[in-house]
Amino acid sequence: MNDLVTQTINLFAAIILMLAFAMISQRRILSLIHLFTLQGVALAGATALVGYATHQPHLYISAGITLVVKVIVIPLLLLRVIARLNVRWDVETLINIPTTMLIGIVLVIFAFNLAQPIAQFSSTIAHGTLGIALACVLLSFMMMITRSKAVPQVIGFLSMENGLFFAATSATYGMPMVIELGIALDVLVGILILGVFMFQIREQFDSLDIRHLEQLKED
Numbered sequence: 001m002n003d004l005v006t007q008t009i010n011l012f013a014a015i016i017l018m019l020a021f022a023m024i025s026q027r028r029i030l031s032l033i034h035l036f037t038l039q040g041v042a043l044a045g046a047t048a049l050v051g052y053a054t055h056q057p058h059l060y061i062s063a064g065i066t067l068v069v070k071v072i073v074i075p076l077l078l079l080r081v082i083a084r085l086n087v088r089w090d091v092e093t094l095i096n097i098p099t100t101m102l103i104g105i106v107l108v109i110f111a112f113n114l115a116q117p118i119a120q121f122s123s124t125i126a127h128g129t130l131g132i133a134l135a136c137v138l139l140s141f142m143m144m145i146t147r148s149k150a151v152p153q154v155i156g157f158l159s160m161e162n163g164l165f166f167a168a169t170s171a172t173y174g175m176p177m178v179i180e181l182g183i184a185l186d187v188l189v190g191i192l193i194l195g196v197f198m199f200q201i202r203e204q205f206d207s208l209d210i211r212h213l214e215q216l217k218e219d
Contacts, residue, residue: 005053012046013129016166017108020139023159024104024146025097032155033078036162040070043162046129047169059169066165074158082151094146104139111135118171129170136163 019039026032044066051059095103115131140160144153 005049009046009049009053010129012042012049013132013166013170015042016046016136016162017132017139020136020159020163021101021104023155024100024139024143027097029082029149029151029155030079032152033075033082036078036155036159037071037075039159039162040066040075043166044071046166050169062169070158070162078151078155085151094148100142100146103142107138107142108135111138130167133163133167133170136160136166139163 016039019035019042023032023035023039026035044063047059047066048063051057051063111134112131115134118130137160140156140163143159144156147153147156
């Protein structure tokens with residue numbers, strides 16, 4: 001039974017990684033939000049399975065918080081933002097997609113090599129997924145720095161937080177509940193602030209390209 005649970009957790013981890021790859025290659029903001037939502041579903045499922053396998057009740061609450069915040073609330077907020085801004089279609093990238101994918105493969109290899117010696121010291125049931133969690137963090141960070149639009153960068157930040165959360169679950173069976181609730185609240189507040197920030201950029205420059213902010217610095 002434990003072997004089946006472990007294999008299912010590894011399956012969820014692989015899905016999370018594939019969704020991270022899909023996000024760095026995606027040019028449509030609406031599709032980015034859908035991929036982020038699916039990543040939240042996979043993250044909630046993996047967290048719940050780790051809780052079931054290790055008899056950690058607080059992980060069920062963590063999975064529930066993830067499901068509500070990252071699968072329902074945040075995607076709805078993002079959909080509302082892009083509907084108001086009318087930016088649901090193509091997004092620009094600073095690096096072309098084939099080059100981005102090649103860099104992503106290099107980052108995944110680097111993440112697995114970096115996490116391998118660390119995972120050996122972990123006795124958790126999901127210690128084998130630590131490399132995947134680190135790879136998701138690096139891929140999301142790369143998406144943040146290779147996109148010129150504000151909305152994809154926000155989604156990249158949220159996806160990076162997913163990777164960090166998955167890493168904590170893999171290595172230590174999650175963080176204390178107070179910290180997880182605080183992080184969930186911080187993420188929601190951050191989304192609201194970034195939403196206001198994006199509206200201000202659009203109103204000032206009629207575009208969400210953050211490179212326009214250089215004009216403010218020059219002024």
